[in-house]
Amino acid sequence: MRIEKCYFCSAPVYPGHGMKFVRNDCKVFGFCRSKCHKNFKKKRNPRKTRWTKAFRKSVGKELTLDYSLEFEKRRNIPVKYNRELWSKTVEAMKKVESIKNKRQARFILNRLKKGKELEKAADITEVKKNIHLIRAPHAGHAKQLEDKMVQKLAEDVEMDE
Amino acid sequence: MALYNFKKIMVVPTAKDFIDLTLSKTQRKTPTVIHKHYQIHRIRHFYMRKIKFTQQNYHDRLSQILTDFPKLDDIHPFYADLMNVLYDKDHYKLALGQINIAKNLIDNVAKDYVRLMKYGDSLYRCKQLKRAALGRMCTILKRQKQSLEYLEQVRQHLSRLPTIDPNTRTLLLCGYPNVGKSSFINKVTRADVEVQPYAFTTKSLFVGHMDYRYLRWQVVDTPGILDHPLEERNTIEMQAITALAHLRAAVLYVMDVSEQCGHTLSQQLELFNNIRPLFANKPLIVMANKCDVRKISELSEENQACDRLLAHRVDTKMKTKKVHDVLNRLHLAVPTKRDQKNRSPFIPEGALLRRKAMETNAPKRKLERDLEVELGDDYTLDLQKYWDLMNPEEKQDKIPEIWEGHNIADYIDPEIMKRLEDLEQEEELRAKAGEYDSEEESEDEEMKEIRQLASQIREKRKLKILSSKEKDTQGSRMPRTAKKVERATLEKEMADLGLDMTDKDDSHYARRSRSLVRKRKREVSAPPTSRTRSQSASRPPRDQSGVRDAKMLKKVKTMMKNSQKDMNQQGRKGESDRHVFDVKPKHLFAGKRKSGSTSRR
Numbered sequence: 018m019r020i021e022k023c024y025f026c027s028a029p030v031y032p033g034h035g036m037k038f039v040r041n042d043c044k045v046f047g048f049c050r051s052k053c054h055k056n057f058k059k060k061r062n063p064r065k066t067r068w069t070k071a072f073r074k075s076v077g078k079e080l081t082l083d084y085s086l087e088f089e090k091r092r093n094i095p096v097k098y099n100r101e102l103w104s105k106t107v108e109a110m111k112k113v114e115s116i117k118n119k120r121q122a123r124f125i126l127n128r129l130k131k132g133k134e135l136e137k138a139a140d141i142t143e144v145k146k147n148i149h150l151i152r153a154p155h156a157g158h159a160k161q162l163e164d165k166m167v168q169k170l171a172e173d174v175e176m177d178e
Numbered sequence: 179m180a181l182y183n184f185k186k187i188m189v190v191p192t193a194k195d196f197i198d199l200t201l202s203k204t205q206r207k208t209p210t211v212i213h214k215h216y217q218i219h220r221i222r223h224f225y226m227r228k229i230k231f232t233q234q235n236y237h238d239r240l241s242q243i244l245t246d247f248p249k250l251d252d253i254h255p256f257y258a259d260l261m262n263v264l265y266d267k268d269h270y271k272l273a274l275g276q277i278n279i280a281k282n283l284i285d286n287v288a289k290d291y292v293r294l295m296k297y298g299d300s301l302y303r304c305k306q307l308k309r310a311a312l313g314r315m316c317t318i319l320k321r322q323k324q325s326l327e328y329l330e331q332v333r334q335h336l337s338r339l340p341t342i343d344p345n346t347r348t349l350l351l352c353g354y355p356n357v358g359k360s361s362f363i364n365k366v367t368r369a370d371v372e373v374q375p376y377a378f379t380t381k382s383l384f385v386g387h388m389d390y391r392y393l394r395w396q397v398v399d400t401p402g403i404l405d406h407p408l409e410e411r412n413t414i415e416m417q418a419i420t421a422l423a424h425l426r427a428a429v430l431y432v433m434d435v436s437e438q439c440g441h442t443l444s445q446q447l448e449l450f451n452n453i454r455p456l457f458a459n460k461p462l463i464v465m466a467n468k469c470d471v472r473k474i475s476e477l478s479e480e481n482q483a484c485d486r487l488l489a490h491r492v493d494t495k496m497k498t499k500k501v502h503d504v505l506n507r508l509h510l511a512v513p514t515k516r517d518q519k520n521r522s523p524f525i526p527e528g529a530l531l532r533r534k535a536m537e538t539n540a541p542k543r544k545l546e547r548d549l550e551v552e553l554g555d556d557y558t559l560d561l562q563k564y565w566d567l568m569n570p571e572e573k574q575d576k577i578p579e580i581w582e583g584h585n586i587a588d589y590i591d592p593e594i595m596k597r598l599e600d601l602e603q604e605e606e607l608r609a610k611a612g613e614y615d616s617e618e619e620s621e622d623e624e625m626k627e628i629r630q631l632a633s634q635i636r637e638k639r640k641l642k643i644l645s646s647k648e649k650d651t652q653g654s655r656m657p658r659t660a661k662k663v664e665r666a667t668l669e670k671e672m673a674d675l676g677l678d679m680t681d682k683d684d685s686h687y688a689r690r691s692r693s694l695v696r697k698r699k700r701e702v703s704a705p706p707t708s709r710t711r712s713q714s715a716s717r718p719p720r721d722q723s724g725v726r727d728a729k730m731l732k733k734v735k736t737m738m739k740n741s742q743k744d745m746n747q748q749g750r751k752g753e754s755d756r757h758v759f760d761v762k763p764k765h766l767f768a769g770k771r772k773s774g775s776t777s778r779r
Contacts, residue, residue: 019579019587103578103590109594110589114582116602141632144631148631153677
């Protein structure tokens with residue numbers, strides 16, 4: 018039993034799911050659901066269809082080149098079963114997985130940082146331009162004036178004393 | 179040759195079918211439209227044609243039957259005799275004769291009526307003549323019902339007869355019933371004759387073919403013969419006798435040594451002597467069968483006729499005259515020896531070993547099949563035990579294949595631990611370098627405030643846009659100053675904008691500005707006691723006039739509200755407002771269920 022990758026969207030295809038298409042040149046295409054299958058039949062390029070992993074990787078939205086990604090690779094030469102090796106592999110898998118996830122998350126976070134800065138700048142300009150919608154221009158002026166007057170009076174009184 | 183065309187005889191239809199067939203054919207294949215007013219010769223021709231057509235059809239078909247069926251005088255006497263035995267020569271000939279007569283009668287009828295047709299002077303007369311002619315022909319045929327049925331049965335049986343070629347090399351098996359003739363033929367040829375413990379299992383002749391000395395031999399199996407005179411024999415035995423009489427074959431007289439067939443050896447001998455005359459001119463072998471049950475050596479010495487005895491597994495060396503002829507013409511060419519070197523055939527060692535093992539009956543290694551038989555229901559095919567692993571005790575392990583959506587096989591690598599170490603080191607370095615530190619959003623108060631203000635601004639903007647969308651732009655627009663602005667709303671708005679709106683009682687908008695203005699304009703102000711004013715003052719407001727008490731007032735109010743409910747809920751301006759705000763809402767018409775069959779989601 019193997020979990021295949023969908024040709025179009027690169028999602029995992031569990032056994033008993035999806036469809037396979039064998040072309041006349043003997044190349045096999047597996048699909049996870051009819052959405053991907055239909056898109057394929059429409060001759061859409063997965064590298065240009067925005068919701069697929071292939072697009073995201075090709076355009077740099079996801080982590081592509083990393084050592085942790087080199088661990089999972091389809092191997093064509095089988096290795097004879099060896100209990101020790103297998104159990105070690107399972108443990109290693111778990112660790113590699115956690116590291117990989119961390120790195121992928123960090124990559125996306127870094128990518129989105131720029132957005133935060135832009136947001137900040139946009140807020141500042143917004144406030145500068147449209148503050149009149151929520152604050153009258155002379156909102157606190159009356160109070161200020163009053164305070165000033167009070168202060169002046171107080172000073173005067175002091176001076177008189 | 180008539181011999182091999184028994185399968186090619188045309189189907190003989192029943193009388194009824196025959197009639198239906200021909201009449202419907204006449205109707206289809208001849209013109210059908212005729213009118214009274216046609217010229218008489220045309221009418222006559224029309225009906226004559228029908229009569230002749232029917233006659234032609236009958237004639238053709240009956241002739242075909244007559245020619246298809248074999249004439250007993252023309253075929254090989256073996257077949258003639260066989261057919262006599264099976265179908266009775268006389269009956270057969272009679273049936274065919276009847277058919278012939280019928281054919282002639284039909285021809286005569288047709289001839290007569292065609293002649294009479296010449297004197298038909300109206301459509302009706304001609305039609306009646308035609309009816310009469312066709313009717314008579316059909317009656318003639320109806321009378322042949324029995325013959326036709328009989329011939330159909332003969333045809334079916336004929337087609338199923340085994341094709342015995344009376345002229346080739348043949349071996350004929352005969353003897354008492356149940357001696358083992360059918361078993362012999364099953365063993366020696368590819369025939370599949372039924373073998374059962376009761377007598378007369380074989381009820382007719384069967385043929386099998388075998389190869390001997392690169393020649394094809396026919397082996398004919400007969401039903402058993404009992405010992406009584408020729409006249410008393412039944413059809414089944416007669417078939418055997420016929421075969422014996424006519425086929426030029428080598429005869430194998432099969433005897434049952436063990437007497438399992440139910441007849442003693444002496445009885446069998448009697449029979450043998452009785453049919454001896456049939457064996458004239460034919461090579462004869464007496465076969466002692468079933469000698470695994472009772473060995474030949476156990477036989478008493480009385481049975482001297484069993485001089486030449488063969489075990490039934492040994493090859494039968496048959497020589498008919500024909501074989502001799504052929505042998506004279508054959509010559510086997512052998513290459514001349516070049517030198518005296520001995521070139522014996524090469525037999526590989528494995529074959530020799532195997533041959534030895536077969537002979538010595540050595541115990542074979544335990545096969546899966548033996549294991550299966552031993553364990554019965556508990557047996558499971560376990561191929562893992564044949565695996566060749568480094569540690570054989572791991573053979574029965576259940577190997578994991580998938581973990582959390584990943585194939586373990588993709589990670590298997592003898593150096594995986596080393597690579598994992600490298601990866602972890604890398605990770606440590608990165609963590610040290612501070613890549614994974616979560617950045618505190620060190621925003622100062624100012625920034626926070628700015629953010630909050632920005633969000634407020636955005637919200638306010640959206641609300642304004644919405645409210646401006648709700649405005650009725652179709653109707654006539656009143657200038658802003660025409661509407662009275664409530665004091666409360668004004669003060670609220672300004673307060674929201676941050677201005678201080680407390681104690682504004684003596685502001686310009688809060689005073690009764692009109693009265694002030696009036697006072698300025700006029701010197702003398704008229705007291706507000708004119709009739710209209712007082713009337714309007716004293717008139718009760720509309721929602722209180724006619725209402726007795728509070729309870730009634732409440733009820734009235736609810737009634738009013740209820741009556742307005744429908745209109746309000748529908749959101750219509752009035753009765754004539756049939757405007758639909760959203761004819762095709764997107765959420766009902768999008769996606770796969772978009773054909774309009776969804777009324778809610």
